[in-house]
Amino acid sequence: MKLSFKDRIAFYYLAATTALVAIAFLLVYGIVYQTVYDNMDQVLSIEAYKHTTEVIIEGDSIHFINKGEWEEREHREAQVLPVFIQLMNSKGELMDKSPNLKNQELLFHPELEGGHHFDASLNDEVLRQIQIPLRTKDKLQGYILAAMSMQASIQVLRKLAWAEAISFPVVLISLFYITRSLADRSIRPIKEITRTAGRTSKRFLDERVPLPAKQDELYDLSQSINALLDRLQHAFKGEKQFSSDASHELRTPLATLRGSLEVLIRKARSQEEYEATIKSALVQIDRMADLSDQLLVLARMDSEALNLNQQALGIVVEEVLSSLHPLIQAKNLRVHLDLHQLESKEIPAYFGSLIFQNLIGNAVKYSPDSSELRIEARSTETGFSCSICDQGPGIPKEEQAQIFQAFYRSPQAIQNAPGSGLGLSIAQRAAEAIEARIDLQSEPGRGTCFYLHF
Template identity: 45%
Template sequence: MPFTFKNRIALHYILATAALVAVVYGMVYGVVKNQVYAELDGSLRFEVAKHMRELVVEGGRMRFARKQEWQEREHREVQVNPVFIQVADLQGRATDRSPNLNSARLEFDPAADGHVPLNAQLRGAAIRQLQEPVLRNGRPVGYLLAAISSESARHVLQSLETVLLGSFPVVLLVLFGIARLLAGRSISPIAAITATTNRITQSNLAERIALPPRPDELHTLASAINQLLERMEKAVVREKQFTADASHELRTPLAVLKGTLEVLVRKPRSAAEYVENITLSVQEIDRLTHLVDQLLLLARFDSAPQVEHRQELPVLSSVHDVLHRRRAALEARRIRVDVQDADTPPIHSDPYLVDLILDNLLDNAVKYSPAGSTITVALDEAGARQRCTISDEGIGIRPEDLGRIFDPLYRSDALAHKEIGGTGLGLSIVARACALLGIELAVASTPGRGSTFTLLFPAG
């Protein structure tokens, strides 16, 4: 039989049960044994007390006042509840004894405690014996030895021992079978979970494990596996989508480059045409380089174990640095930037990543804002945390796109706004950098009225 999880549960259960049953059996045996010997000892003490009252001492010798006591049946016969009586002097020599002893003698023990019955043997049979000193005027003058047969008690205890020892393995085997059956029923959902997970491959990640009806540990396990499968399915879908989008984004500039170069080599061109086509090629190369740089940056975020180079950083200073770099684009489109600062203290973060986040968000705000509009950058405090809000008056984001704008290479309503350049990686980089720094990122948008991105920096 394989040592399965079901068998291990049953084995652990049976080991604990075996210890408990052994203790119970031991207690039962001990109680019965004590009760049996208590009855024997009670009878023995009764006989000693009765015969002690009949003893008289004459001339230094002890005898029974009523000799007819010896004629009682239990003193004459050995078969029916025999009571053996023996009188001994101080040296232990027998001076008188009951007829049923015949030539046998009760064993005298000078060191015996006169109040504690002992187990002994008489002609190969088990007896319970009590040896009491005979006192006269506070001084011992001899001993009275009384014994009764304990064969029936011994047979009772042996029978009980045989029953207990014989039933012990039977009880354990029965309990093991029951425990194994119950354990098998308890963990039977695991077999269903295993079968389902074995069927699931990359091609059918949508399949889920049926949840057990009871809200127990197996229900929690199945639910956790389903959540894992859901995350895996989403990751695979994102990977496929990312691969397709990346291939498309990379193929477009390469196709433009190839077409431009083919045009140039097809026949001689004028200097102006060469300049125009080479300029177009350089622009496509720049676009391709920017795309590759952003892809590498995303890959670096995925593999980065932790953020280093944290230091005290004024967010307002980072905002001004980014706006300075974007000044030409802002002036060309007459976009005004309103910076509102509530005298916020510095944060403790990575300057490069914070600059990267602000640069991408402001770049998006500039690209999607109409000429002559206003971009608002508000810095304030939210409890013990610093908050930065970037709002524009641009085209906005459709509600159905809000959940996907942070996916790599995803561009909301891109076909309707082909004039707006971009790779669809900026917000993905922002989301990864925020997760790395512990910054809470939120977005609210109304199509046609603009978008608001909120950064909530961690305290301290």
């Protein structure tokens, strides 16, 4: 059977309460039971020891003193809870007994030496009995047995048991419905969260969960849900903007390519014109291919999040420099590589390669000919960091906050080097995937340094 959340809360509470109430009822019954028997035993002991003063021992004979007065007192007084007294000699033979026993006898246990209490019966009536030895000069002469009826006490215990047995399910059923009602009131904010989530879609991301009046756990949950919806709204806006920018970036080289080819076929051209147009078309095709590759990297980045195979820092950097060697050689750049014995430090191979490929590639692209490129590593208090510094044109301060945005390219970058504006965005997302951080220091005319903190 499938239970609702509020019913499960009520059921779990009921299960715990059942155990507690059962323990409480058993404890109450046990206390009353023990109290009844303790009081009965105390009264019996007093009566038994009181009657030892009314007993006379003559040789092997044991009998009551002034038994006639005792019989007369019993006829004269109505006893609510009569006490039965019986005298036995050391051989277990009946010597005397109280008149209210008539033709009956109390149960005698010869093996009991001290004043022990025990249950007995008389005419199907439950008795509580005590057996006390009678001694003269440390010699056992006999026993005095005293007993009282337990019927009234048993009736009290039975009524208590019935009362608890009847009230137990009533209490539990009442608690279930009370708890269910309270649980229903408590989860109303959760129902509101569910309704809000049901209304939320790409077209309706402005919905927010109303915050409860009390600042409790549900208030924190509602705040967290609203913060999540804020992030989703921001992410969808970013996705929409990214799609628009990607479409624009792909449309531009396509339009250029189409225009060049349309002009080419309007009339006959010379060999040189055909070659120039085809070369221009190939440049645009290369640009689209490069842009497609970078878009594919961004799309695959989430699926590669678990690809955390480790590789030495030195190997990753050397592989990146090797792939960029033709461009470095063409610009006659001097590469200063100093990893300060951190070459063996391991980093995630896939994401590390993405980061260094884009940061070092960016530095090579914007470095002037015959300049120096510095790649260094240093230990820090929390790990280590790598710096990639060039002597390029630098980045104005007002543009530094934007360079990690997808497709953003500063006017100076557009003039100095071709590109899609995705490289630093890819590096930033790769760093976030491995919980690294990229910082930037740059001044126009003095070059740029990127710092990668692991």
